[in-house]
Amino acid sequence: MTIEIDAILAQNLAPADCAKALNELGKRYAEQQDTDTAIVCWEKSMACYGKPGFAQAQLMKAYNAKRRECSQAGDGKGLELYSDKIDGLMQKSKDAIRYGF
Numbered sequence: 001m002t003i004e005i006d007a008i009l010a011q012n013l014a015p016a017d018c019a020k021a022l023n024e025l026g027k028r029y030a031e032q033q034d035t036d037t038a039i040v041c042w043e044k045s046m047a048c049y050g051k052p053g054f055a056q057a058q059l060m061k062a063y064n065a066k067r068r069e070c071s072q073a074g075d076g077k078g079l080e081l082y083s084d085k086i087d088g089l090m091q092k093s094k095d096a097i098r099y100g101f
Helices: 003-010 015-031 035-049 054-073 076-099
Strands: none
Touching: 003 015, 003 035, 015 035, 015 054, 035 054, 054 076
């Protein structure tokens, strides 16, 4: 993790506020082409808040991009990793619809 992520988490914000701060930080990292750190921000945001929304949408885009990179590079393990992460996000969406999260 980065110092910035740790600083946000250390503030013990309300879950929605924590997620919002992490989402904004993730957007900044994405704009700087630091996809890996942006992914960490959005994953932490999902862990804080857990409801579908901005972080989940950004993660889906980022995971698809990473999966595509792995496919082009012939990285089978990476391809499987990001495919599993995408499946997990899709399951969270289904659960949210079913159970009203």
